[in-house]
Amino acid sequence: MNRLPHETLPPTSLLASRRQAQQRHRILIVGGGAGGLELAARLGRTAGHRGEAEIVLVDAAATHLWKPLLHEIAAGTRYRQQHELDYRQQARLHGFRFHQGRLQSVERGPHRIWLAALCDDEGMEIAPRRSVAYDTLVLAVGGTDNDFGTPGARRHALSLNTPDDAEHFHRRLMALCARADLGTGRPVQVAIVGGGATGVELAAELCTAAPDIAAYGLRLQKLAQPLQLTLVEAGPRLLAALPEAVAERARRDLEQRGVTLRLGQQVAEVHRDALLLRDGSRIDADLVVWAAGVQGAEVLAQTDGLDLTPQRQLKVGPTLQTLRDEDVFALGDCASCRPDPDAPPVPPKAQAAHQQAALLAESLQRRLRGEPLPDFHYRERGNLVTLGRDRAVGALNAGGGSTIFGGAAARFGYWLLHRRHLAVLLGPLRTAALTLGECLSRRARPRVKLH
Known part of the structure; x- marks a missing residue:
């Protein structure tokens, strides 16, 4: 049975056999972040539209949100619903297919991935555990925070990796503000671990949101600082990946707005109500956010023997193909790419994912024609x-x-x-x-x- 280009894929055995479904080459993209979704859209408008390949995007969520907005969603200065894009709408617009599911493992021999059972918010099973076949696989599953094995970090600290994480943080923050306004009358104490872009942007956005939040209360609006913010960074300065002049301007801005900076300090333990630092000091905190370090998603350990870095990122060559399997590509935060052996790896930044998606949109079309693939060259803009x-x-x-x-x-x-x-x-x-x-x-x- 022929399926229209804009139809979503059924969670049945039709997915498990690319040859049964149709004879076109299937490019399967796992991960609908900025890089993965842009790649699917570009390929859908070109190779998909011309009938040269079947483009399939898989993601655990039903909607896409530009990740650099997460700190604003967390602070409440942006509304998530206004900035989400529906994957099914994108599939219809650009001529690719969308299949919702969470990646569980990769089987490179039979060229298929396995997705976990899909359930709704009430636990009703929508689709069972199932496989999706591929001819070419692109992994764009992003990354997550690296807690470096710090005791208590996973249990007591929140992350900002997904829109759900950001909304969970915001609900906790508003509940603590309500408790302070109706009960304790003291400022809400927030500790942020990590002085990279996520930590700095979250601290600044919370400074912006604090007066507006307090203005709707009774007791909070009387406080000079309704939110007391502490940012802990293990390195000697903020924004280590950026020029020092940028970091210095960010440092001055945060300190002028009342943020306490603890630079050159490492977290030893995370408790429910405090951070313990390695120098023995304690930082009381009603809310702890972990925004330090980047590593690949846990599922990358289930990629059937593909080479990983100690940070759990897939090792890829200059063409973004994994070292052990030329049919598997990776881009974005989940990939460790070093086009120049004498240079550091490509940094895990949004602009790198955009550039890699643009390259792969051309590379995969060349691959369909049997042409050699170009190398990726990162341009720091x-x-x-x-x-x-x-x-x-x-x-x-x-x-x-x-x-x-x-x-x-x-x-x-x-x-x-x-x-x-x-x-x-x-x-x-x-x-x-x-x-x-x-x-x-x-x-x-x-x-x-x-x-």
Whole structure:
């Protein structure tokens, strides 16, 4: 039976046999983050539209959210529902197929992956554990925080890796603010572990949100600092991957807004209500967020013998093919790519995932034609870090040098990056309409999400 290009895949044995379903080469992309979804959209509009390949995207969630927005979702300064894109809508727009499911393992011999049983929020099984076959597999499952085995980190600290994580953090934060307003009358203490982009952006966004949250209370609005924020970083400075001038501007901004910085300090233990540092000091905390380190997702250990780094990332060559299997590619945070053996690996940044997705969109079409694949060359175009609702700081690489800039110009640059991502997925007209809708709706809702 022929299936229309926009139909979602059925969770049946049709998936388990690519040859039974149809004779087209199947490119299976696992992970619908910025890189994976952009790759599926580009391939769907080209190889999929021409009938050269069947493009299938798999993700555990039903919707996509640009990951750099997670700290704003967590602080409540953005509404998740306004920024989510439905994978099924994307599949219809771009001519690929979407199949919802969580990757459980890879079997390279029979060229298939296994997905865990899919259940709804009430535990009802929607689809059983099932397999999906592939001719070419692209793993784009992202990464997660590295707690370095710190006692209590997994049990007591929250993460910001997914939209659900961000919403869980926000609900906990609002509950603690309500308790403080109705009961204790003291500031809510938040400890953030990790002085990279996620930790710095979250701290700054919470500084922005705190007065708006307190304004709706009775006792919190009387406090000079309704949120007491402490950021702990093991290294000697913030934003170690960025130029020192950028890090210094971020440090001054956070300290001026009342954030306590503990630089050069390592966390020894995480308790329910405190952090214990290796120097013996204690930081009381109602809420702990772990945003230190990056490692591959746990499922990458179930990839049938593919080479992994100590950080659990897939080792890939210059063409982004895994070292042991030329039919398996990887991109983004889950991949460790070192195109130049004398250079460090490609950093786990959104811009790297965008560049890799653009390369693979061309490479996989060449592979279908039997042509040699180009090597990936990472181009560092600069970095931007948001410091709240209306400010940011960054470095722009151009003309062989680096230009440091901040304020509204940097914030506008950050906004443009999100628009560029949306333009790839929605096109310029839909992106313009969405932008206008965001501007109009902003006037009708509170400045911060209150529930």
